[in-house]
Amino acid sequence: MCNQWIKYGKRFGYPKCCIQAFIERNIDDDNIIPPNRVQIRVGNGTGFIPCSYCCWKVISGKCKLEDLLKERKERRQFPEASIHVVYFPRK
DSSP states (O other), rough: HHHHHHHHHHTTTTTTTHHHHHHHHHHTTTTOOOOOOHHHHHHSSSSOOOOOHHHHHHHTTSOHHHHHHOOOOSSSSSTTIIIIIIOOOOO
8 A cells, every 4th residue: 555655645746755754654554644733734724744844844934835745746726636535545
């Protein structure tokens, strides 16, 4: 399942560090760990779950949330294109 998370992460424009953090945090694909309060705050209702390093960059003003998604290949915007695909992939 790790390769599938990498594929989804790339499609939705997640930086490599965010993809890796998600995979490390969610070793068991049957029990997805929800984002913490900081990730929710930084994601600002977009559906994007940044890693702790990217959260720090946004909170400290080093970058904007939009800057983290510049490699996004999915044309639809969050959350419509992300919630069901990323959190509840079809097996």
